[in-house]
Amino acid sequence: MPKTGLVGGIALLVAAVTGCGAVAASPDVGDPLPSEPTMIDYVDPSQVYGLNVRTVAAGDAADPHVYASYPSIDDPSGLNDAPGLNDRLQRTVKEQLARFWRDASRDSELPHREFNIDWQFTAASDEVIGVRLRIGESVGTAWSESRTTLWYDRRDRRVLDSSGLLKDRAALEELASLVRERLTGLRPRVNPRAIKADPRFFDSLGFNPRGDLVVEFDDHQVGAASLGRVAVAVPASDVEHLLSAAGARARRAAVGEAAGATGTRNPELWKEFIAEAGVPKPPAASSQTGSVDCAKAKCVALTYDDGPGPDTGRLLDILGRSHARATFFSLGTSASARPELLKRMMREGHLVGNHTWSHRDLTALPDIKVTDQINRAQYALTHTVGQVPGLIRPPYGAADDRIASIAGELGLAVVRWSTDTGDIRGTDPKAIADKAVAGARPGAIILMHDVHAPTVDATPEILRRLREKGYTFVTVPELYGSRGMTSGRTYTSGDSENPGSSEDRGGGSVTLQRPPTP
Structure with a gap:
């Protein structure tokens, strides 16, 4: 606090150590008024x-x-x-x-x-x-x-x-x-x-x-x-x-x-909330983990950042029709607004990972604020899906040894990517699909954003073309099979020649063409 x-x-x-300035206090059950009057x-x-x-x-x-x-x-x-x-x-x-x-x-x-x-x-x-x-x-x-x-x-x-x-x-x-x-x-x-x-x-x-x-x-x-x-x-x-x-x-x-x-000032609601928060949660995993052996199959991991957003439900429909699963790195703020979409992700075999609370560049923050950004999102995601995320993708892919070490202390592996589709900078679904397909290889981790409508429009073409090439779509941990993923290590792809380590610094370079507009 x-x-x-x-x-x-x-x-x-x-x-202040919180990512959003004033934060709603967690009052005692019998006294819903925070002790700090400006909260x-x-x-x-x-x-x-x-x-x-x-x-x-x-x-x-x-x-x-x-x-x-x-x-x-x-x-x-x-x-x-x-x-x-x-x-x-x-x-x-x-x-x-x-x-x-x-x-x-x-x-x-x-x-x-x-x-x-x-x-x-x-x-x-x-x-x-x-x-x-x-x-x-x-x-x-x-x-x-x-x-x-x-x-x-x-x-x-x-x-x-x-x-x-x-x-x-x-x-x-x-x-x-x-x-x-x-x-x-x-x-x-x-x-x-x-x-x-x-x-x-x-x-x-x-x-x-x-x-x-x-x-x-x-x-x-x-x-x-x-x-x-x-x-x-x-x-x-x-x-x-x-x-x-x-x-x-x-x-x-x-x-x-x-x-x-x-609101949440009802004392009975607080009792339920506190009781539920104290129940241990299992590590997050796809409900379909173990159905594919990526040591034998050509596996690729589609990952989507920043959501859930207005088009996330449509994306889940597309993935469901193709029996493809993906990894969603969700923001705490957005997850709190649309918890039903995160629950659906987990029901349908996808995986939810941590993308921090409010999308700050962690490398520019002191340790205490880095921890707060991660922990607030971790709590929101865990409370929503009933499982503890084990992966984090730092905003902008900005992670150094210090960030990886903090993530490790919090039980999280750092995930970057091997292919950047550039979707956040483009509006042409075909161009997004072309980059995703061109960057695919066994073990590839492909970066996209489910808050970007052209990305959702591009997904059916990505699925069709990669499936024609023999690819199977899995969540990130499934790329590593029995090797698993280690907290505090940074991963950019799951191919056998590049299993991921704290030395991995992958990620695409970006050139801004013009200021974006809402």
Whole structure:
């Protein structure tokens, strides 16, 4: 958990170790209120009907490293559809990404340029949906984060910036004064005088389970980025009269009072959750392991990263019709949103591996954050599929001896690839299929992405052409047969001449042609 300092309802999360800033606390069964007042109790995304996760990515070995994800609520019945919110989220991501590309192009010689967006639901009910985006970036060696929370008022069918939760300009000015008062006395670490009655300072507002208003600041707004997340909890009694009608609905949704509110604050649910978490889980394995001897058959492993996404179900249909199995390296954020797809993967003989929580370049993180990125995803995946993943594919294929060592301590083998189809950079299914087929050989590990629709379109052709060449499609561990895979070792292919070792550094090089768009 983050290191926390409390001063009158203020939290300075210094050197936070979590991948997404504020994290929902795990309260005692009898007391669902987190002890830290600025912690927001995020909604379980799997409880939001019609949810899909949209992604934007730019290559696997490229610099800059770009990955952004955001939710999209696509209820075909229209009863819970939120097109305005979907459009606004996509536009926000596009704008942030365009700004990053401009900055990165000006500083193209600086090392380690990375851009990342992840998200959480701050509330979800029949009345209101709240979506918090955390935007992180580095151009050079410094990592900084900004946060913005958008609210969708389902009653009025409109999207609100966080400042829209307040009645008017006078309410914004009073809130700014309240926040300055609570920050006073923390100098020189923070500067309360920097706060203005400007919506840009109040673009990430939420509520803790008690109904207090939580105000989050971007890095550099009121203090150095090294402070981590700076947030203030203003008591509900002090802000209730400042809220607009939409703001009052948002508060009810966040504390679970609204009709149709979702969340995990029910003590009985917590009892079940804790009890289930304590049950030992078996190692993850394909339900069809042992049906193919890759020492005799021509085996190839198709692997898909970053999902599950909107097209993952269609991909599973395609693989099922061809009786082919694959390995899915799933993100913790996306897996939490679509757990039913991971369960289906395992039922149908596929294998689920770890792709970290939010797709950060692990080589740019300190050990404690690397561990957190892996462990959070590992917990989400294990809880969903009932088995413990034994494989990890680091985002961008970025893994060195340090990352392999940490993975080994966590019981994971590192998997890269022998063939990069370049699918994340291309939109032509035939070109993707051509690269997959050209790179196939016995024991090949082929890199693709199930969040990319052209990849799913290419899969039937890949299966047909490789099967005509005599290939059998298996999960990654099946390539190694009785040799097995060893935690902490890095594998790029399963052929007998290259069994994989900590010295393997395979992976395709990437040249970015143009900035991607959502």
